[in-house]
Amino acid sequence: MRISGGTVYDPANGTDGVVKEICISDGRIVPEVQGGPSIDASGMVVFPGGVDIHTHVAGAALNFARGLTPENYRKAIPFLHASGRRAGLGGITPTTFATGYLYAGMGWTTVNEAAVPILSARHTHEELRDTPVVDKATLVLMANNEIVLDLLEAGELERAQHVVAWLIWAAKAYGVKAVNPGGVAAWKWGKNANKLSEPIDGYSRVTPAKIIASLAGIVDALRLPHPLHIHGNCLGVPGNISTTLETLRVLEGRRAHLAHLQFHAYGGESWGTMRSEAPALAEHFNNHPTFTCDAGAILFGDAMTITADGPWQHLLHQLTGRKWGNVDVENETGCGIVPYVYKGSNLVNAVQWAAGLELLLLIKDPWRVFLTTDHPNGAGFWRYPELVRLLVSAEHRRECLKKLPGKTLRRTVLADLDREYSLSEVAIVTSAGPARALGLSSKGHLGIGADADLAIYKRGPDGVSFGQPRYVIKAGEVVVDDGELRATSEGRQFVVQPSYDPGIEEYLRPLFQKVYTMSFDNYPVELDRIARPDVRPCD
Amino acid sequence: MLTLTLKEQPNVPLEAEALSPDLTAGLSPEAVRALPVYLGKRQLRVADFFDVDGTPGEELQIQGAADRVKWMGRGMTRGRLTIVGNAGMHLGAYMKGGSIEVSGNVSDWLGAEMSGGSIRVRGNAGGQVGAAYRGSLVGMRDGMILIDGSAGLEVGMRMRRGLIAVGGSVRDFAGLEMKGGTLVLRGGAELRTGAWMSRGTIISIPPIRLLPTFSYTSADNPTFLRLWARHLSTHGFVIPYEDREGTYQRYLGDASVPGKGEIFVFRPRAG
Numbered sequence: 001m002r003i004s005g006g007t008v009y010d011p012a013n014g015t016d017g018v019v020k021e022i023c024i025s026d027g028r029i030v031p032e033v034q035g036g037p038s039i040d041a042s043g044m045v046v047f048p049g050g051v052d053i054h055t056h057v058a059g060a061a062l063n064f065a066r067g068l069t070p071e072n073y074r075k076a077i078p079f080l081h082a083s084g085r086r087a088g089l090g091g092i093t094p095t096t097f098a099t100g101y102l103y104a105g106m107g108w109t110t111v112n113e114a115a116v117p118i119l120s121a122r123h124t125h126e127e128l129r130d131t132p133v134v135d136k137a138t139l140v141l142m143a144n145n146e147i148v149l150d151l152l153e154a155g156e157l158e159r160a161q162h163v164v165a166w167l168i169w170a171a172k173a174y175g176v177k178a179v180n181p182g183g184v185a186a187w188k189w190g191k192n193a194n195k196l197s198e199p200i201d202g203y204s205r206v207t208p209a210k211i212i213a214s215l216a217g218i219v220d221a222l223r224l225p226h227p228l229h230i231h232g233n234c235l236g237v238p239g240n241i242s243t244t245l246e247t248l249r250v251l252e253g254r255r256a257h258l259a260h261l262q263f264h265a266y267g268g269e270s271w272g273t274m275r276s277e278a279p280a281l282a283e284h285f286n287n288h289p290t291f292t293c294d295a296g297a298i299l300f301g302d303a304m305t306i307t308a309d310g311p312w313q314h315l316l317h318q319l320t321g322r323k324w325g326n327v328d329v330e331n332e333t334g335c336g337i338v339p340y341v342y343k344g345s346n347l348v349n350a351v352q353w354a355a356g357l358e359l360l361l362l363i364k365d366p367w368r369v370f371l372t373t374d375h376p377n378g379a380g381f382w383r384y385p386e387l388v389r390l391l392v393s394a395e396h397r398r399e400c401l402k403k404l405p406g407k408t409l410r411r412t413v414l415a416d417l418d419r420e421y422s423l424s425e426v427a428i429v430t431s432a433g434p435a436r437a438l439g440l441s442s443k444g445h446l447g448i449g450a451d452a453d454l455a456i457y458k459r460g461p462d463g464v465s466f467g468q469p470r471y472v473i474k475a476g477e478v479v480v481d482d483g484e485l486r487a488t489s490e491g492r493q494f495v496v497q498p499s500y501d502p503g504i505e506e507y508l509r510p511l512f513q514k515v516y517t518m519s520f521d522n523y524p525v526e527l528d529r530i531a532r533p534d535v536r537p538c539d
Numbered sequence: 540m541l542t543l544t545l546k547e548q549p550n551v552p553l554e555a556e557a558l559s560p561d562l563t564a565g566l567s568p569e570a571v572r573a574l575p576v577y578l579g580k581r582q583l584r585v586a587d588f589f590d591v592d593g594t595p596g597e598e599l600q601i602q603g604a605a606d607r608v609k610w611m612g613r614g615m616t617r618g619r620l621t622i623v624g625n626a627g628m629h630l631g632a633y634m635k636g637g638s639i640e641v642s643g644n645v646s647d648w649l650g651a652e653m654s655g656g657s658i659r660v661r662g663n664a665g666g667q668v669g670a671a672y673r674g675s676l677v678g679m680r681d682g683m684i685l686i687d688g689s690a691g692l693e694v695g696m697r698m699r700r701g702l703i704a705v706g707g708s709v710r711d712f713a714g715l716e717m718k719g720g721t722l723v724l725r726g727g728a729e730l731r732t733g734a735w736m737s738r739g740t741i742i743s744i745p746p747i748r749l750l751p752t753f754s755y756t757s758a759d760n761p762t763f764l765r766l767w768a769r770h771l772s773t774h775g776f777v778i779p780y781e782d783r784e785g786t787y788q789r790y791l792g793d794a795s796v797p798g799k800g801e802i803f804v805f806r807p808r809a810g
Contacts, residue, residue, distance in 0.1 A: 071672060
């Protein structure tokens with residue numbers, strides 16, 4: 001296939017709005033191709049396919065949320081069954097097939113499911129198998145795993161590293177996620193972990209800081225392509241900026257990815273005085289180049305808060321009075337679910353909305369801050385084009401600000417920010433940057449040898465129409481043509497295989513018989529349960 | 540008036556939300572015949588099931604054994620839908636305006652989550668009248684539903700405003716999680732009436748079994764009740780309200796929520 005006449009934005013290869021031809025063969029970008037179909041992209045812009053570094057699209061927690069909210073499906077957009085296309089429903093937690101169609105329809109071709117308990121990894125992979133078109137990766141939850149925490153308590157760091165490596169491979173995951181380190185373990189005593197330097201309930205030496213530092217060290221020692229992916233302590237609470245900065249200090253000098261940073265960027269002492277501390281956080285971030293983050297921006301409207309952070313979800317349930325789901329995942333983690341509506345008339349929500357945008361605008365290097373809404377926590381992923389529009393137009397932002405409570409202006413600095421993203425910067429925060437942070441070398445760019453995942457948009461008088469790509473190409477196949485889904489091929493799944501001492505199984509086996517409901521032999525997900533695995537050795 | 544006569548009862552429920560004055564008013568009879576209906580997963584035409592006669596307008600009449608025809612009048616905002624005979628589930632669900640009249644019985648979810656308009660059923664209704672669908676926070680938001688016969692479970696579940704009046708008896712959980720509005724039970728109710736109600740008013744003419752979380756407050760004939768009674772009598776729906784007939788005992792609850800709903804139970808004057 002040959003795509004000609006399009007203006008190409010490929011920041012990873014230094015191409016910034018150059019009209020050039022792109023040739024595709026066998027699902028990859030090649031220097032030259034003979035014959036085959038061609039696409040005339042004259043007057044259009046060509047982007048590498050979007051990469052979502054932090055989303056929640058499959059697994060037990062998401063399925064629980066689906067079951068908890070039948071009301072969302074009654075107003076959701078139905079995908080009717082058609083030849084080559086499965087039926088499904090959109091809405092805030094779309095069904096599996098619809099998730100793939102919606103991502104592809106927006107021009108996103110790779111997604112990272114960011115929170116998988118090992119115990120439900122099998123379920124997650126089954127759902128991802130039914131999530132078509134996009135390529136997938138998963139992160140496995142580790143910061144409240146009691147076997148790991150017990151080893152940290154005993155000071156057995158080396159054995160902990162082998163256990164973590166074994167667990168990653170057992171879950172067929174791509175990386176490690178830490179959610180509210182220690183807090184979810186403490187939640188099992190009805191407590192939380194709000195102080196990084198205090199031991200958590202049930203332990204005398206294990207503190208959240210120790211968990212964070214140890215896991216970040218283990219992930220680096222295992223040479224995983226993606227650094228430790230952290231959802232810090234005290235998410236969503238006024239004044240949590242001090243915890244967030246302390247977390248960054250614990251990680252200083254190491255590489256780390258801070259997830260949905262907007263939810264960790266608040267000042268003030270209470271909900272009544274809450275303000276955005278995005279400027280201070282962005283400044284710290286700008287001075288520490290080993291970190292990356294994703295915005296976790298919110299947009300006004302329906303959301304579904306789903307997180308392993310059980311104690312926070314209980315607090316949110318008490319704040320909102322909305323229904324609440326809580327899951328205890330044995331010795332590994334927890335999970336809480338609360339449906340939520342962000343309202344422009346609510347000052348707290350207005351500050352959150354501004355804080356997400358401030359982080360995206362104040363962190364200077366677009367290669368270190370990525371566009372996400374922590375789907376479905378901040379907004380549905382299909383609303384990313386709305387977020388892009390807010391980033392490219394300061395005037396549009398100010399129009400939106402006018403509709404918010406007047407006090408928002410005193411609690412945020414968004415009104416003073418004139419920065420407008422260039423198209424190249426949009427390509428970085430939506431694709432090239434997250435692909436690089438994930439260590440996916442064949443994604444997020446259009447150089448020779450890259451996966452042929454592209455989104456081609458029309459350019460109108462109001463700029464590029466990000467909501468409706470003219471063509472979406474995945475692995476060299478046209479999957480979306482003018483809003484119509486043309487192909488629904490199965491995506492690949494990225495898995496890492498870190499090395500570990502095989503003898504670690506003899507350490508784990510008796511522990512399993514003692515504390516797990518599942519037998520040791522049934523626990524690991526077999527590789528042949530993964531539809532199209534792409535296994536990366538770590539060396 | 541446009542009349543649709545069901546040729547024969549479908550063997551599985553027919554989903555016919557197209558049968559609403561909003562949709563048919565501006566169409567020719569031929570266009571009405573071509574409107575979509577769903578039999579299971581198959582999309583078919585109105586004409587496959589109904590004979591269409593008369594001239595389209597604000598009035599639409601359905602005739603025949605429509606027990607298995609669902610979603611008629613869904614979300615309607617104007618006009619008049621008359622059903623001669625019985626109607627299936629979800630009649631008038633999400634309705635915003637206009638009126639529906641049924642000469643026979645209707646099934647469950649009558650007027651579910653409606654926000655305006657009026658519904659009159661001469662026969663009996665099923666369960667979940669004016670209720671919230673599963674998972675929704677709020678049921679009926681406004682409007683009026685009058686049922687001459689009896690009704691089933693969870694009548695007025697999570698309703699916030701509006702009026703539901705039932706001539707016959709209703710089953711368990713009438714006014715479940717009620718948030719407002721008025722529920723008149725002329726024929727009484729079975730168990731757990733008003734469970735988890737936070738606001739709103741339930742009026743029962745016969746004595747009913749109350750939950751222990753409702754407490755007695757007073758006995759009188761409040762003014763608003765007289766107004767409701769007079770309003771209902773204009774629709775041929777009579778409840779007592781004169782002092783000489785008796786008084787209403789007022790109970791407050793449900794204390795387990797805790798709620799400030801009220802249940803009035805009529806006590807006829809002795810002798």
